[in-house]
Amino acid sequence: MLLSLLLISCGVGSIRCSSMTVYDNITDMISLLDFKRDITNDSRQALRSWHANIPLCSWEGVHCNLGRVTKPHLSEQGLLGQISPSLGNLTFLRTLDLSKNGFTGELPPLNRLHRLEYLDLGHNSLQGTIPDTLTNCSKLRILDLSANLLMGEIPLAIGRLSNLREVWLSSNNLTGTIQPSLKNNSQLEDIVLTDNKLTGTIPDEMGIFPSLVYLGLGGNMLSGGIPETLYKYNQSSLQYLYLYSNMLGKTLPSNFGDTFPDLKHLCLDNNNFEGHLPASLGNISRLRLLNLSSNNFIGQVPGSFGNLALLEYLILQRNNFWGFMPIEFGDLKQLTHLDTSDNNLQGGVP
DSSP: OHHHHHHHHHTTTTOOOOHHHHHHHHHHHHHHHHHHHTEEEETTOTTTTOOTTSOGGGSTTEEEETTEEEEEBOTTSOEEEEOOGGGGGOTTOSEEEOOSSEEESBOOOOTTOTTOOEEEOOSSOOBSOOOGGGGGOTTOOEEEOOSSOOEEEOOGGGGGOTTOOEEEOOSSEEESOOOGGGGGOTTOOEEEOOSSOOOSBOOGGGGOOTTOOEEEOOSSOOBSOOOTHHHHSOOTTOOEEEOOSSBOOSBOOTTGGGSOTTOOEEEOOSSOOEEEOOGGGGGOTTOOEEEOOSSEEEEOOOGGGGGOTTOOEEEOOSSEEEEEOOGGGGGOTTOOEEEOOSSEEESOOO
16 A cells, blocks of 8 residues: 555656655655545535545645645635644645635644745634744745634744744734734734734834835724834835724824825724824825724814825714815815714815
């Protein structure tokens, strides 16, 4: 039986395998067959070709390099069941994408996957905590565990992943604070922690990533205002800033809008902000969406908003603005959605 598996997995007559490669190839096959056994429902027959009598690298969704499995791509296949710990034996894996299925149970141990660069287990029903051992995947560039049922704190050791570019942990039940150790991941481009139960303040370290494009911290219980590092220094790469539905409070500083040359979305709604809006918001020239609703802002809406030539969505509802709408609003040719309800504004829209 073992000899048959060796011949089949190598593809007799097509690939020359050393004895070590053959052995490792069989390890990969056994690991994937273990994974298949833990699947309780494969309604789309995504794993129908996964049989020991078919060459491993011919299995549907399985990509190989020199006879070793590097990528099982099984996103959106309607798979149900638990993720077998045997996947941790696929030591040549570079990509593991099991997103948008119905996997349950806890995250499997993947600490032996030292070549893994892309891990996407998002949009499942995984439970438990994020294990510290995941940080042994030292080459990891993209980590997506969003839209699961994960709980506990973000591992402190996440700062060891020095190659990390994107971390998506949104829509879980994560608690505790945002780890300042993220500052060690200096190449981060996307930090998305929205819709969890995170507390404490936004660390100053969130404003020091030179390549940050997307910062999503909305839908948590963060307090203490917006750290100065997020608007004091040039944020030339930042395009999306979502801080909605927290308890940040305080006022926006007068220079808040001076350092975001490429920002497209700014969502500060539902945060108990107060005071006057800074005129510098009108300097965010590439802004397309601005949501300041459900705060305690007062005073007049700044006429500088007329400088936002690309603005499509402006949402100011449920504040304490008064006076007339600035005549400069007539210059907003791209504006398609304007909501100023539940304020004390007078007159019509220019």
